[in-house]
Amino acid sequence: MSQQTCPRCGGSGVTEKLRYTVETGPDGRQQPKAESYLSPCDHCGGKGHVN
Ligand SMILES: [Zn+2]
Numbered sequence: 001m002s003q004q005t006c007p008r009c010g011g012s013g014v015t016e017k018l019r020y021t022v023e024t025g026p027d028g029r030q031q032p033k034a035e036s037y038l039s040p041c042d043h044c045g046g047k048g049h050v051n
Pocket residue numbers: 006007008009010011013014041042043044045046047048049
């Protein structure tokens with residue numbers, strides 16, 4: 001049984017994703033905001049390698 005580096009995350013176990021939120025500014029206007037965050041890779045389950 002051999003293990004390969006996960007092609008999705010490159011072995012880091014996490015992938016960067018974008019989340020869109022709406023923020024209300026001080027003037028009461030709503031502004032969309034994109035925010036990047038790291039999430040466990042859903043291809044390898046966060047292990048960084050696949051069997
Ligand atoms: Zn992965």
